Amino acid sequence: MRLFLAIYPPKEYIQYFAQVYKVFDKQKRNLKPTPYDQIHLTLKFIGANVSEESKDLILELLERYQGQYTSPTIAVEKIQFGFDRQRDPRHLIAAIKENDGLLELSNEVHNVIKSLKLRDTIRWKDKYSNDFHITIARMKGTATKSTGKQIQKLVPLSEKIQIPEPFIPETFELMESVVRPEGPLYRKLASIKI
Secondary structure: OOEEEEEOOOHHHHHHHHHHHHHOHHHOOOEEEOOHHHOOEEEEEEEOOOOHHHHHHHHHHHHHOOOOOOOOOEOEEEEEEOOOOOOOOOEEEEEEOOOHHHHHHHHHHHHHHHHOOOOOOOOOOOOOOOOOEEEEEEEOOOOOHHHHHHHHHHHHHHOOOOOOOOEOOOEEEEEEEEOOOOOOEEEEEEEEEO
16 A cells, blocks of 8 residues: 555635635646645655555554644645756645644654554655645646746746635544556545644
8 A cells, every 4th residue: 555644734725725726727727636635735655565464553553642743833835836856847736834843743753653664664764755745736747848837927826815824733644545547546544633
């Protein structure tokens, strides 16, 4: 299984992302929006080929610390097309403000998973693992670099939309990602209380 940990935003954020996406209406033939029920912040990618046995061990240990995790504050910093390091961006994202609580929670879950020493999980900290963001839309496979430039030009218009107040999540979710040609499908396997 392809597993990760995610935080789901409240409905005010979903409404905000819907407004943001409307700014890019001219490009909707080139952009595929993330379905509203699948919009999330990835807290930690666990692995692309995790066995059922490893999943059960991870869940058992994560649940053991329920209610003892650091509570982060989640706030949108800005809307952007791609990551700062990308030359050919393909994602419209909401960059999330990095803060001590979010970094601490990310480190806590990383260390819990790492402590199990499972061979089918990622036990090292990925170079970009703290690029906290929420994916709003992806460019379709048929879209070109020039399309990306047109999308980029629309980003400043999204700054006129009022960003919702920061929120403090009560849970994070153990998620399975099923990779499909038409885009990933996410399935919640368990909720863990922060």
